[in-house]
Amino acid sequence: MGSKKGRTMVEVGADGVAVITIINPPVNSLSLDVLQSLKESFDEALQRDDVKAIVVAGANGKFSGGFDISAFGGIQQGAVQQPKSGYVSVEVLTDTIEAARKPSVAAIDGLALGGGLEVAMVCHARISTPTAQLGLPELQLGLIPGFGGTQRLPRLVGLAKSLEMMLTSKPVKGEEALGLGLVDAVVSSHELVNAARQWALDILARRNPWVATLYKTDKIEPLGEARQILNFARAQTRKRAPNLKHPLVCIDVIEEGIVNGPKPALYKEVEAFQGLLKSDTSKSLIHIFFAQRGTSKVPGITDRGLVPRKVKKVAILGGGLMGSGIATALLLSNYTVILKEVNEKFLEAGIGRVKANLGSRVKKGQMTREKFEKTMSLLRGVLDFESFRDVDMVIEAVIENVSLKQQIFADLEKYCPPHCILASNTSTIDLNLIGKWTKSQDRIIGAHFFSPAHIMPLLEIVRTEHTSPQIIVDLVDVGKKIKKTPIIVGNCTGFAVNRMFFPYTQAGLFLVERGTDVYRIDRAITKFGMPMGPFRLADLVGFGVAIATGSQFIENFPERTYKSMLIPIMQEDKRAGESTRKGFYLYDNKRKANPDPELKMYIEKARSISGVAVDPKFVKLSEKDIVEMIFFPVVNEACRVFAEGIAVKASDIDIAAVMGMGFPPYRGGLMFWADSLGSKYIYSRLEEWSNLYGGFFKPCAFLAERAAKGAPLSAPLEMGKSRL
Numbered sequence: 001m002g003s004k005k006g007r008t009m010v011e012v013g014a015d016g017v018a019v020i021t022i023i024n025p026p027v028n029s030l031s032l033d034v035l036q037s038l039k040e041s042f043d044e045a046l047q048r049d050d051v052k053a054i055v056v057a058g059a060n061g062k063f064s065g066g067f068d069i070s071a072f073g074g075i076q077q078g079a080v081q082q083p084k085s086g087y088v089s090v091e092v093l094t095d096t097i098e099a100a101r102k103p104s105v106a107a108i109d110g111l112a113l114g115g116g117l118e119v120a121m122v123c124h125a126r127i128s129t130p131t132a133q134l135g136l137p138e139l140q141l142g143l144i145p146g147f148g149g150t151q152r153l154p155r156l157v158g159l160a161k162s163l164e165m166m167l168t169s170k171p172v173k174g175e176e177a178l179g180l181g182l183v184d185a186v187v188s189s190h191e192l193v194n195a196a197r198q199w200a201l202d203i204l205a206r207r208n209p210w211v212a213t214l215y216k217t218d219k220i221e222p223l224g225e226a227r228q229i230l231n232f233a234r235a236q237t238r239k240r241a242p243n244l245k246h247p248l249v250c251i252d253v254i255e256e257g258i259v260n261g262p263k264p265a266l267y268k269e270v271e272a273f274q275g276l277l278k279s280d281t282s283k284s285l286i287h288i289f290f291a292q293r294g295t296s297k298v299p300g301i302t303d304r305g306l307v308p309r310k311v312k313k314v315a316i317l318g319g320g321l322m323g324s325g326i327a328t329a330l331l332l333s334n335y336t337v338i339l340k341e342v343n344e345k346f347l348e349a350g351i352g353r354v355k356a357n358l359g360s361r362v363k364k365g366q367m368t369r370e371k372f373e374k375t376m377s378l379l380r381g382v383l384d385f386e387s388f389r390d391v392d393m394v395i396e397a398v399i400e401n402v403s404l405k406q407q408i409f410a411d412l413e414k415y416c417p418p419h420c421i422l423a424s425n426t427s428t429i430d431l432n433l434i435g436k437w438t439k440s441q442d443r444i445i446g447a448h449f450f451s452p453a454h455i456m457p458l459l460e461i462v463r464t465e466h467t468s469p470q471i472i473v474d475l476v477d478v479g480k481k482i483k484k485t486p487i488i489v490g491n492c493t494g495f496a497v498n499r500m501f502f503p504y505t506q507a508g509l510f511l512v513e514r515g516t517d518v519y520r521i522d523r524a525i526t527k528f529g530m531p532m533g534p535f536r537l538a539d540l541v542g543f544g545v546a547i548a549t550g551s552q553f554i555e556n557f558p559e560r561t562y563k564s565m566l567i568p569i570m571q572e573d574k575r576a577g578e579s580t581r582k583g584f585y586l587y588d589n590k591r592k593a594n595p596d597p598e599l600k601m602y603i604e605k606a607r608s609i610s611g612v613a614v615d616p617k618f619v620k621l622s623e624k625d626i627v628e629m630i631f632f633p634v635v636n637e638a639c640r641v642f643a644e645g646i647a648v649k650a651s652d653i654d655i656a657a658v659m660g661m662g663f664p665p666y667r668g669g670l671m672f673w674a675d676s677l678g679s680k681y682i683y684s685r686l687e688e689w690s691n692l693y694g695g696f697f698k699p700c701a702f703l704a705e706r707a708a709k710g711a712p713l714s715a716p717l718e719m720g721k722s723r724l
């Protein structure tokens, strides 16, 4: 027998209250061992004559983060034996705890998520702290609540609110939970367990109600109204997430409880849960959950026991779109920020942008006026380097000009203290080149944000062969503090995300020149699950940027660049994308994109420059073929990024694709999705296209090798092959 994963503990006080504590660090997840132990603890408490009432709590200030997600993999593969269907939900939670002759109260601090909240909801009352987070985020994992949550949450907070909580996976905090009726009282952390004990005794004395949540009816709407709410939620879900089935399954299970009663619905819930656990969607989303947490674990860097140093004051060079966005992100996490510009006018504009970013939060009610003023007071604008003498980190965010950046880094070395992290937000330029005139190569690092920097969740941290591990660990820590998911990548043109984006646009241009309709391509790609197809994206980014970054790629990877003149021709005609209100689409006042019949003219011109003719096969290309011809070149590039050691793990590429490109998480990220199709298949298609249409499609050596072995693309590289 392997060692047990977590347990519960029972302590009986002189007041006759048994406190059952869930202990399974770090988040007290409900492993099968914890659940078994919970059942035994309850059996003990219910049998003992000296126990009158029960409190359930979690160790170390966290109630429970829910079912143990790391056990799902084993269950999916059949390697872990599960208890029989309905055992936990019905036999343990409903028939043992909720139906007990002794009252129980949940004492909730920290987290009560998923199965954690479901355990709390079978108790006869709940007390929480104001900061506790309560929610059912199972849908985020492609699942539905499986321990009765679909039945009990609606009965506590009403149908509409419970649907919102489940469909968005968003938790509520203590005070809101109190207002909703999800908890019965809110008290401070140090009073929590005693308040829960007293509440339990008061239930016993009938001073507080003894509620079996499953049979509560006062919050559920009458059948007709309930059906309306459910149908509305169905329609919205179909519109918002047309590729996902599990939200609809969730709504069906909730409806079952309203129509046929909650007890039979508990069995339907379990059955649906187990079915969904086998789905590709849940496998993909669970993969993403762990991949996201794995990005900050880099062998040789984060396993050395280095402690991140404290970064308090950060200087940013350049108050343009990127610089002001980065400043906003830092300010929002209470960093002191110095913004440097070259003249008063630019400085004022930069500070104005930060103000506007924060101001829009005030408008949306996400920030109080007072907090806004306080946050703005952390920002100081400057025109020279004098105040750089005590900064802990600098982020350079000026235009992409090599000699300008070289000069700046030489200056930084002079003015900044020796411990200061010297970061550049460049998206394409080699960091070694940027730091060429300094002796500080070991503290130069890339901090590549995505626009808008205060909103996009990804931060590419670029290390060179000189960057010291301490500097990397420091920047990862700052990244996490400003709520970004950091991925650590090697130094090259375009790093991970832009290297993948490049063939995305290029493949689109290739198809269009051969006769596939621009709008059909974008539609097929958005149907696949991308937020935007390649052409709508090019409009958003703007043709100026697209051409500038494109030229970096042409220079560095000429053999695999598809050279189309379509974008430059349009740019010349003052169509430069959304900012000029014309690009591949026409834009109205409300930023709505409409097809433009004039586009044909430009396409014909580009076609004749490339010397290609319309091919009827491409005019009628199926949606599946469009998706594959756009994404297989992207997979091919991702394989290079992996094989070159630019990304350390395939799962980092998955996160880069999901958070940097908007690749649908329910497909598990780019490499995970590619593996679901198989390396052989992808290789054979690219090989076929490469023979027909040239080097742009040529499968790389890594892909060829994996295909020949029938090996997954995501399998780790052999040791020692990585460049870094």
Ligand SMILES: C[C@H](O)CC(=O)SCCNC(=O)CCNC(=O)[C@H](O)C(C)(C)COP(=O)(O)OP(=O)(O)OC[C@H]1O[C@@H](n2cnc3c(N)ncnc32)[C@H](O)[C@@H]1OP(=O)(O)O
Binding pocket: 026, 027, 029, 030, 065, 066, 067, 068, 069, 070, 111, 113, 114, 115, 116, 118, 137, 138, 141, 144, 145, 146, 147, 149, 290, 293, 294
């Ligand atoms: C039958 C039931 O209905 C089914 C379920 O309950 S499904 C599970 C529902 N619960 C969830 O989805 C919650 C998932 N967890 C989270 O959202 C977040 O981890 C959290 C809000 C709990 C904590 O966030 P945060 O403090 O940022 O820490 P985070 O890095 O995410 O997690 C800390 C560690 O706990 C692990 N962890 C978190 N929740 C876990 C869970 N439910 N099971 C197993 N491990 C979990 C993480 O993998 C991470 O491990 P690591 O340190 O080895 O990387």
